[in-house]
Amino acid sequence: MDAKTCLKKLEYVGVLAFATVDKNGAPQIRNISAIHYEPERMIFFTAKGKAFCEELMTDGRVQVLGYTKYKEMIRLSAKAEVIAEDEQEKWIDIIFAEQPYLYNVYPDDTRKMAGIVFEIKNANIEYFNLGVNPIFRDFYTIGDGNIEKKGYYITDKCIGCGKCLKSCPQRCIEEGEPYNILQNHCLHCGNCFDVCPAKAIEKR
Numbered sequence: 001m002d003a004k005t006c007l008k009k010l011e012y013v014g015v016l017a018f019a020t021v022d023k024n025g026a027p028q029i030r031n032i033s034a035i036h037y038e039p040e041r042m043i044f045f046t047a048k049g050k051a052f053c054e055e056l057m058t059d060g061r062v063q064v065l066g067y068t069k070y071k072e073m074i075r076l077s078a079k080a081e082v083i084a085e086d087e088q089e090k091w092i093d094i095i096f097a098e099q100p101y102l103y104n105v106y107p108d109d110t111r112k113m114a115g116i117v118f119e120i121k122n123a124n125i126e127y128f129n130l131g132v133n134p135i136f137r138d139f140y141t142i143g144d145g146n147i148e149k150k151g152y153y154i155t156d157k158c159i160g161c162g163k164c165l166k167s168c169p170q171r172c173i174e175e176g177e178p179y180n181i182l183q184n185h186c187l188h189c190g191n192c193f194d195v196c197p198a199k200a201i202e203k204r
């Protein structure tokens with residue numbers, strides 16, 4: 001798995017959930033399908049008058065979520081940027097050609113009056129596959145995106161009692177000094193954290 005494959009999978013999903021933050025700091029989420037995909041870039045259309053556009057222009061943070069029929073969750077976290085003025089029309093035409101239903105929504109020149117195109121070119125991507133055994137997760141980036149590490153890790157306070165391993169639904173902890181969590185197979189469920197008698201497990 002890699003970032004490009006994640007974007008390709010999102011393209012196959014088609015309709016994605018886009019979450020933003022509104023002026024009151026509340027989450028807002030909507031489905032978006034007016035998207036063009038490049039190998040490491042996502043370009044999407046909305047209307048200038050929508051609250052979605054205002055949230056992108058003021059805060060800019062966006063999370064994009066897709067879920068495949070193979071039980072793969074793909075979440076992309078980024079800051080959306082407006083495409084340069086002199087390229088807007090070109091990308092609107094490309095997105096409409098790829099998504100012909102949009103011609104009914106914004107016929108004739110209305111799309112160029114109402115429309116605005118954003119891009120996501122720097123992002124971190126979280127991939128989480130519950131359809132394989134053991135489960136698999138990983139993190140990737142596009143552009144200058146930073147990986148934000150999550151989950152649990154075991155410190156040198158470990159006394160080797162083995163309670164964490166017994167409580168782990170994925171058996172993704174290996175023995176050692178200290179014990180070690182196999183991060184690619186961890187659910188982030190927190191069982192190990194709860195049972196550790198030495199408080200040797202920390203949450204990122």
Ligand code: SF4
Pocket residue numbers: 154157158159160161162163164165178179195196197198199200201
């Ligand atoms: S439960 Fe805590 S002390 Fe025991 S093996 Fe696991 S990490 Fe080490």
Ligand code: SF4
Pocket residue numbers: 152164167168169170171172173181185186187188189190191192193
């Ligand atoms: S968080 Fe859950 S899945 Fe991950 S190592 Fe701990 S018990 Fe196992």
